[in-house]
Amino acid sequence: MIKRGLKIALVQLSVGPDKAKNVEAAVREIHKAKEMGAQLVALPECFNAPYGTKYFSEYAEEVPGGGTSAALSAAAAAARVCVVGGSLPERCGPRLYNTCTVWGPAGELLAKHRKVHLFDIDIPDKITFRESDVLSPGDQITTFEYGGIKIGLGICYDLRFPEMAQIMADQGCSLLVYPGAFNMTTGPRHWEVLARARASDLQLWVALVSPARAAAADYVAWGHSLLVDPWGQPAATLGHEPDTLLADIDLNTVEEVRSQIPVRRQKRNDIYEIVHKTNKCQTD
Numbered sequence: 001m002i003k004r005g006l007k008i009a010l011v012q013l014s015v016g017p018d019k020a021k022n023v024e025a026a027v028r029e030i031h032k033a034k035e036m037g038a039q040l041v042a043l044p045e046c047f048n049a050p051y052g053t054k055y056f057s058e059y060a061e062e063v064p065g066g067g068t069s070a071a072l073s074a075a076a077a078a079a080r081v082c083v084v085g086g087s088l089p090e091r092c093g094p095r096l097y098n099t100c101t102v103w104g105p106a107g108e109l110l111a112k113h114r115k116v117h118l119f120d121i122d123i124p125d126k127i128t129f130r131e132s133d134v135l136s137p138g139d140q141i142t143t144f145e146y147g148g149i150k151i152g153l154g155i156c157y158d159l160r161f162p163e164m165a166q167i168m169a170d171q172g173c174s175l176l177v178y179p180g181a182f183n184m185t186t187g188p189r190h191w192e193v194l195a196r197a198r199a200s201d202l203q204l205w206v207a208l209v210s211p212a213r214a215a216a217a218d219y220v221a222w223g224h225s226l227l228v229d230p231w232g233q234p235a236a237t238l239g240h241e242p243d244t245l246l247a248d249i250d251l252n253t254v255e256e257v258r259s260q261i262p263v264r265r266q267k268r269n270d271i272y273e274i275v276h277k278t279n280k281c282q283t284d
Contacts, residue, residue, distance in 0.1 A: 114138025187222020
């Protein structure tokens with residue numbers, strides 16, 4: 001059987017208060033991943049800024065006109081790889097978004113995803129967080145194609161919504177990439193189990209990319225970036241320190257699982273169906 005797919009690198013970066021240093025570190029790791037054979041390099045959520053509502057406005061910039069976008073575009077072109085640029089605080093007019101950009105090997109912008117589901121939770125004595133106090137939600141399902149693979153994008157809290165993942169799978173995706181920053185309460189409980197659920201339900205690859213854990217940060221990320229295969233099994237995982245996960249995305253595995261357990265053909269669309277409602281065109 002001819003192997004079909006690509007090599008992916010999930011870069012678990014250490015993120016600090018200095019935006020320039022954060023971006024420089026990301027560019028450096030993109031080139032290192034290329035040297036290791038990566039064809040697609042994915043960065044974590046809020047890789048260029050501390051994660052927190054009080055930081056979003058200060059660190060926000062235009063997409064694709066800002067400096068971080070320019071650096072990612074140049075890095076993708078120089079390394080000749082596809083870069084899933086984690087996420088960054090995007091300023092668009094009066095609004096702020098949590099936005100992921102994807103750059104092709106010629107430095108072209110392949111996709112832009114604005115976080116659809118904002119992280120508003122309240123777990124007493126554990127964590128309270130409200131992205132919606134500062135951010136606006138995106139309203140688009142985002143997919144792109146690279147290396148013969150249709151890839152879907154979500155950001156962190158988007159992972160909790162199976163309907164969104166189902167639509168991306170229905171649109172032909174074999175890989176879903178979620179830059180995310182689960183915390184020390186939700187991370188150990190749900191990070192891996194949600195990735196495995198999306199992968200096993202939809203019979204595709206799921207990649208989660210977290211920042212490295214920084215115990216002194218206002219918001220402490222769980223880390224443990226991981227890749228889950230279409231059987232719902234972790235193919236590779238990291239700890240909580242800065243590191244890079246390098247692995248192969250094999251399309252043959254997708255076809256194997258879907259042929260042996262043919263749930264896609266067995267769905268009862270005569271009694272239930274997920275409908276993708278297309279929103280009005282964005283003007284910004």
